[in-house]
Amino acid sequence: MNGRGNLVALGTIAHREVIRILRIWGQTLMPPAITMTLYFIIFGTLIGRRIGEMHGFSYMQYITPGLVMMSIITNSYGNMTSSFFGAKFGRYIEEMLVSPMPPWVILCGYLSGAMLRGLTVGTLVLGISLLFTHLQMHHIAITLLTAILTSIVFALAGFINAVFARKFDDIAIIPTFVLTPLTYLGGVFYSVDMLPSPWRQISHANPILYMVSAFREGMLGIGDIALLPSFAVMLGFVALLGATCIMLLRRGVGMRN
Amino acid sequence: MTQAPALVLRNLCKTYPNGVEALKDVSLEISAGDLFALLGPNGAGKSTLIGIVSSLVNGTGGDAEVFGISIHKHRSAAMAMIGIVPQEINLNQFEKPLDICVQQAGFYGIRRSVAQERAERYLRELKLWDKAELPARTLSGGMKRRLMIARSMMNEPRLLILDEPTAGVDIEIRRSMWKFVRAINRAGTTVILTTHYLEEAENLCRNIAIIDHGRIIENTDMRSLLMQLDMETFVMDCQADLEALPEVDEIQFRRIDKRSFEADLPCSLDLNRLFASLTAAGITVKSMRNKTNRLEELFMRLTGDTETMA
Ligand SMILES: Nc1ncnc2c1ncn2[C@@H]1O[C@H](COP(=O)(O)OP(=O)(O)O)[C@@H](O)[C@H]1O
Ligand SMILES: [Mg+2]
Numbered sequence: 001m002n003g004r005g006n007l008v009a010l011g012t013i014a015h016r017e018v019i020r021i022l023r024i025w026g027q028t029l030m031p032p033a034i035t036m037t038l039y040f041i042i043f044g045t046l047i048g049r050r051i052g053e054m055h056g057f058s059y060m061q062y063i064t065p066g067l068v069m070m071s072i073i074t075n076s077y078g079n080m081t082s083s084f085f086g087a088k089f090g091r092y093i094e095e096m097l098v099s100p101m102p103p104w105v106i107l108c109g110y111l112s113g114a115m116l117r118g119l120t121v122g123t124l125v126l127g128i129s130l131l132f133t134h135l136q137m138h139h140i141a142i143t144l145l146t147a148i149l150t151s152i153v154f155a156l157a158g159f160i161n162a163v164f165a166r167k168f169d170d171i172a173i174i175p176t177f178v179l180t181p182l183t184y185l186g187g188v189f190y191s192v193d194m195l196p197s198p199w200r201q202i203s204h205a206n207p208i209l210y211m212v213s214a215f216r217e218g219m220l221g222i223g224d225i226a227l228l229p230s231f232a233v234m235l236g237f238v239a240l241l242g243a244t245c246i247m248l249l250r251r252g253v254g255m256r257n
Numbered sequence: 258m259t260q261a262p263a264l265v266l267r268n269l270c271k272t273y274p275n276g277v278e279a280l281k282d283v284s285l286e287i288s289a290g291d292l293f294a295l296l297g298p299n300g301a302g303k304s305t306l307i308g309i310v311s312s313l314v315n316g317t318g319g320d321a322e323v324f325g326i327s328i329h330k331h332r333s334a335a336m337a338m339i340g341i342v343p344q345e346i347n348l349n350q351f352e353k354p355l356d357i358c359v360q361q362a363g364f365y366g367i368r369r370s371v372a373q374e375r376a377e378r379y380l381r382e383l384k385l386w387d388k389a390e391l392p393a394r395t396l397s398g399g400m401k402r403r404l405m406i407a408r409s410m411m412n413e414p415r416l417l418i419l420d421e422p423t424a425g426v427d428i429e430i431r432r433s434m435w436k437f438v439r440a441i442n443r444a445g446t447t448v449i450l451t452t453h454y455l456e457e458a459e460n461l462c463r464n465i466a467i468i469d470h471g472r473i474i475e476n477t478d479m480r481s482l483l484m485q486l487d488m489e490t491f492v493m494d495c496q497a498d499l500e501a502l503p504e505v506d507e508i509q510f511r512r513i514d515k516r517s518f519e520a521d522l523p524c525s526l527d528l529n530r531l532f533a534s535l536t537a538a539g540i541t542v543k544s545m546r547n548k549t550n551r552l553e554e555l556f557m558r559l560t561g562d563t564e565t566m567a
Contacts, residue, residue, distance in 0.1 A: 005366020
């Protein structure tokens with residue numbers, strides 16, 4: 001297939017993903033909006049009022065970037081796992097496997113779907129936060145770039161999860177036992193500077209910390225970690241996970257007998 | 258330049274992780290324009306063979322060429338020429354036939370406007386146009402199978418492979434599928450279909466390979482095969498215990514037990530010859546019946562195994 005053919009194919013997968021996200025919006029867009037609204041009400045308004053300022057911002061303002069990141073992470077990952085595993089489970093992944101599409105087209109197609117959902121929900125949550133507080137945008141490029149890279153990292157991670165999954169339980173385990181804890185411990189609700197040693201040091205092994213920090217830096221101008229190491233971590237994960245995904249697709253792991 | 262064969266298989270092997278050797282060194286050549294049957298009992302390795310060609314199964318050895326292009330060295334170019342109708346339904350049950358077809362074209366890099374038009378044409382040809390906007394899960398089994406055929410035509414393949422397309426489909430739909438297959442073959446598409454019905458191969462195909470236990474045991478044209486099949490087998494029960502069976506040029510006798518035996522003879526031979534030889538040998542036949550299952554017979558003859566078609 002030539003370059004234009006590849007683009008048509010990529011667009012086809014992306015189109016199918018958009019239709020899927022919209023068709024089951026009650027599972028894809030609605031729940032995160034509701035959950036995050038509850039977070040804003042409980043942590044932001046009710047509890048946050050008693051917490052006072054964090055680095056010169058109200059607690060509500062402080063956690064907003066964290067909650068947006070949390071939405072992007074969960075939804076990018078969740079979209080990839082459910083959509084790609086669904087295709088495996090329903091066997092219609094074969095439609096793509098028998099086609100001339102090269103692995104990168106399949107990956108990028110699914111990636112665009114996952115990013116679309118992750119970033120849409122992220123934007124939705126940002127919009128909801130405006131009902132509770134006012135926000136500023138310290139550095140829009142850093143904010144956007146962090147959001148995009150984070151979405152890619154977790155979409156790719158979700159892809160690997162879906163490749164190895166054999167039943168629906170397998171795509172629920174990692175989010176529950178790995179993703180959620182790492183996100184909660186990744187500075188969504190607090191600054192790691194508040195942690196005592198050695199927890200502060202240990203937290204630095206958590207990649208999500210770097211992403212949340214860079215995102216908060218972009219929005220509010222404050223972060224736990226310098227930008228350079230944060231972006232290095234993100235780009236490193238994109239390269240590592242991306243190469244792994246392509247290798248898995250090429251070998252047909254979990255897809256071909 | 259002579260045209261490359263539609264499909265060449267060279268020493269294909271497949272051992273599944275559980276140790277099952279599904280293909281054992283399969284080599285085969287199918288010419289361009291052919292309507293080819295791959296016949297074999299369940300578990301013979303048909304789907305595995307097709308899976309390797311259509312890149313759904315990773316082979317463990319050998320290579321395949323589609324119109325001269327290696328599926329390993331130039332996967333993308335080879336796949337662009339193949340259409341595949343799998344044995345198991347693999348439709349997204351929530352999607353609609355029209356979307357499924359247009360999407361499939363998209364996976365081959367075909368522009369949406371072209372895809373729309375083709376989808377309509379093939380859905381109409383396969384009598385599915387009135388279902389084009391219904392979710393696939395609401396279609397009947399036969400319709401789903403036809404939808405998979407329409408889907409496989411979206412890239413207008415030069416080689417169409419159908420894996421047991423008519424298994425479990427009623428007679429009328431089977432006939433209409435045969436008609437469709439004949440028509441596209443006449444229009445120039447090479448067609449390979451697998452089946453475990455000899456009648457289907459006989460009705461439809463010009464050339465045939467027979468596969469059993471992962472090996473090609475016969476590869477010939479339909480006519481020669483049917484000629485081979487032109488034998489009848491009779492089972493005879495005798496009045497008294499058998500001693501020696503007679504020896505006649507055109508008839509083969511096989512003892513089954515003390516009082517019964519089988520005789521193979523060409524259909525053209527008259528039965529009086531058989532009875533004359535039996536009378537001469539002093540054998541009195543009490544009853545006799547025709548062993549009719551031709552395919553079973555065929556396999557028995559080719560493999561020396563009567564269990565395969567059970
Ligand atoms: N995914 C699989 N894992 C293990 N063994 C398999 C798998 N698929 C098929 N087989 C085995 O390989 C052999 C050939 O199967 P198959 O190609 O489906 O035959 P056919 O299509 O002729 O019925 C059978 O013994 C079958 O049990
Ligand atoms: Mg089969």
